[in-house]
Amino acid sequence: MSLTLQQFNTLSQEKATSCLLTCCTSTSWAQEVANARPFTDIDALLTHSDEAWQQAQTTEANLLEAFDGHPQIGNVDSLKEKYRNTQDSAAHEQSGANDAEDDVIAALAQGNQDYLDKFGFIFIVFATGKSAQQMLDLLLARLPNDRATELVNAATEQNKITRLRLQKLLGAA
Template sequence: MTAPPGLIEFDALSDARAVELLARCCSSTVWARRVAAGRPFRSADALYRTADEVLAALTESEVDAALAGHPRIGDRADNPSSAREQSAVASAGDDVRARLRAGNEAYEQKFGHVYLVCASGRSAHELLDVLHERLGNDAATERTILRSELAAINRIRLERLLDEIASGQLR
């Protein structure tokens, strides 16, 4: 089996550079270091599987560190990945954005952390519906969902990372 474009180059990076690039995917430095330590990967699936396994093993405080890299849904994104992922929200009407802001505040008061959802390909209305649904969860259920959403976001970002490495777009 041949490695996908970008994977061989990713595996050849210095540890420091690999961790730096992985930290763009997930703000937990523990996650980034542990995923980088799993190199070399035989396939993209092996990379994604390792990323998921490392995420599943993170302590709650490390998951919180990962959350710190995600802006509220509907807020101005402070990084290109979040801006791209939340692009549908940026064009939503003021009423939907106001409802998202209010929902985000209610969520944070209830759970103590930002509402995290894989926003790629989802409309602002859909994200608002998911937010309202998740507000009905208990804390343990929500942490399980949050980890699943974080894994989905990490996967999308890892795919994009390999594409950017392959195309020489990285800075």
């Protein structure tokens, strides 16, 4: 679904919150952004989204609620689908996706499971334009961190994802 900013501004509170939850599944974030309408432009919306996300990060429960909105990429078949099926990929993502080797895919699946086991939430990263190898490198670099550090890292990545999804929702991406 794509909306204009004008359409978004005039949605009911319930419908606006519902649309926002497709961008980030933190209820407190979505309600805060919906409450702040109307926005004068996309930049004002993104700025308020960033501020609302900063507020949402004050509790771990809000972070975990947002992280739970992402599917876990935890098995080899789903990873192969993600990185090899270029039919649905954007052109700029295709070159890296075509090069995903079975050993990288297997290592990424294992790394995702190791991450979940260690931290209690899935590996969150802004994946747009990244190859399977780049994703694996990022995952392995973050795996030695402590949980508090990873909550911050994942929250930062979540905000990047949310911003892109908001832009797509409003046809600005």
